[in-house]
Amino acid sequence: MNAHNEDRFDAGAKVIPLKRERDEKARDEKTCHEKARDERERDQREPGRSPLEPLERGLASGLAFLRRRLAGEYEVDEFGFDPEFNRTFLLPAARALYERWFRVELSGLENLPAEGGALIVANHSGTVPMDGIMLSVAVHDHLHRDLRLLGADLIYQVPLLGHLSRKAGHTLACQADARRLLSKGELVGVFPEGFKGVGKPFSERYRLQRFGRGGFVGTALRADVPIIPCAIVGAEEIYPKIADLRPLARLLGLPYFPITPTFPLLGPAGLIPLPSKWMIRFGEPMPLEDHDASAADDPMTVFEITDHVREVVQQMLYDTLLRRGPAFF
Secondary structure (H helix, E strand, O other): OOHHHHOHHHOOOEEEOOOOOOHHHHHHOOOHHHHHHHHHHHHHHOOOOOOOHHHHHHHHHHHHHHHHHHHOOOEEEOOOOOHHHHHHHHHHHHHHHHHHHOOOEEEOHHHOOOOOOEEEEEOOOOOOOOHHHHHHHHHHHHHOOOEEEEEOHHHHHOHHHHHHHHHOOOEEOOHHHHHHHHHOOOEEEEOOOOHHHHOOOHHHOOOOOOOOOOHHHHHHHHHOOOEEEEEEEOHHHOOOOOEEOHHHHHHHOOOOOEEOOOOOOOHHHHHOOOOOOOEEEEOOOEOOOOOOHHHHHOHHHHHHHHHHHHHHHHHHHHHHHHHHOOOOO
């Protein structure tokens, strides 16, 4: 399923392969985030500079971006990933939450590969799945790689949300798409708990739900890539779910309709996430060299590996939760 063929706005864009030779060069270059930081520091060091210069630079950059979009001088891959749009619009918006609102702390970054395929397996929570967005910012800004998340069908059935998800580099949670991304050396993220994890009540916070049927294990085995466990602490507190309006959820075709201390009581203001303190921790890679690709067809092997990964992530959650301390300080 190639989003750029479906989306008329990308009709003039150049299609790029998943893995390009210039990827290695791009890792050595400064990210847009780092360049903007350098510009801010230069403005502070040179107080005599005109205060309009940053505005002028931003306006010129915006006009150049618009010209390229109108002329079709941009690239997307076969999944609809638009690196320029992601860097220019999506990541900066998410980065503001990452740095200022949730004050995310990162650990275990050395466990992520600088290149080559790997499957990051993380817990899922928060009522609204912001954990995937924060995870993407962490990997992009600190490892200088794009994280390709696997999302549920429902995400891609919502027109605007599905379009933006494709633009950010994400795709459906199906083994075919995941295997193709991994075989091209991409870093892929998955949340095996699915909606059962993100929609669980606040009373069950930081307790992992079932990891599905282990499809992610089969994918990793067939692609011959390591599994990297990941614990995300902080998302549980942004929208504490205290009740669920199931009749309304069924009417709207949603897995749940949450009631939180602020929503729907405060109306639109209740949609603002609470400023909890976040910590993201990457565990040591779990290589699967002891198993060949045929093990993916053995239900017992898949179950054992799935259960082991779940236990590792659960223990990492408990440890990280203790390190964080109070949720909002």
